[in-house]
Amino acid sequence: MEHYGPETYGELNADIYDEWHAALDPAEAVRSLAELIKEGPAGPVLELAVGTGRVTIPLAAEGIDLWGIDASEAMVARMRAKPGGDRIPVTIGDMADVAPDTEERFAMVFVVFSTFFFLMTQDEQVRCFVNVAGRLRPGGRFVLECPMPDVARYDRNQRVAAHEVGLGQVRLTAVRHDPVEQRFEGQHVLITDSGVRLAPAFMRYAWPSELDLMARIAGLERRARWGGWRREPFRGEGNYVTVYEKPATPAS
Template identity: 70%
Template structure:
């Protein structure tokens, strides 16, 4: 999509994000991440792409020393309006840089809701892995929640239109074009109401789980766990997965 940048999704959707994404229940993610954060090594935790704080705020409320980075000022402003959201240090910046404004090293870095795929090139995704590895403490973990691409949804024309929700006075559709060469989805959430039409664009560059594993290996991380969800469900090769990568306990980068 033309004129689509890293901050576009957040800037255009911040005011409706929580309303539209009621399907994203953070309860299981918060519980799992809190348990991981209490494992060794001890240290602060960094969230990439904090958004409106759906996971950030309840996780910090559990006593986790939490820092964040977010490219969209509008998303952070939304988070600041919520109880507890004003107390969490967040740096405005590109999550591929993994730079929350300090030289802090982290016991855990995580990114939820497939937001890692908002990095739109393989180069940016590889750079993110490398920078995460540099900022992790020895034994630290990088946790990602991602989807496994379902190519059948976009056959045979590399596009799809999905009816997401139908209410008495509104319809929400999701229209997507698929570029199989660049592994990219360009889409629009389309809200139709009696008052008019609202568009919410989104672009993603997906990666297969094995590709993520290779990025991790290139960065010096090893895969510790891969689950089918935040409750530790078995991974079946479809749907979403939660993957935990770990930095070796002997850190040779110091």
């Protein structure tokens, strides 16, 4: 964990991120997010951890007033090099701060994939919820896509998996699980004829009920939880989507 900060993952992985995640089609996420935006109040939308613009750019192409924040200048540079990426205002900073450079209030804030869990402590995750709530307009939504923690995959709290095996390269992940701190500390390992490439990825997972409690602390209410972007039933596995809402009127 030493020297690992909010920007570390992006700074070390920006040049290979799109290649390694090419199988993740953002189309369903973009479609569902666009529908949620239409259902809510009018106003700009903020993505936490915009990365290389995998979701941000196609969503902005729908005519949505989209903003972003990311801790990694290298990831944002990749986004800005893509068509349409340079037109999206992005703040370089910790996503737990949400939007430190503006007083703007947002109709929706969202974070996709497993990125919310890159906030490495429960305190940081709660701080993010509280800051999101403070930036939402009445009736605004906080939408999270998160993976359901699958701790049963870990034998003696560790796991090595092969993701690609070819004539010229092997790509592995090696992960240690800390059940006390609810952390996965992992490395993507790329072995080729020219050497070894390491790409660290550490995260602190949270259970769905824990996310709900964070939302309550922040004054948000859960409106929906689906088993994916198609609004399928949540069955406690895979990636799921939760929609929290800021009440239109403050609770008495």
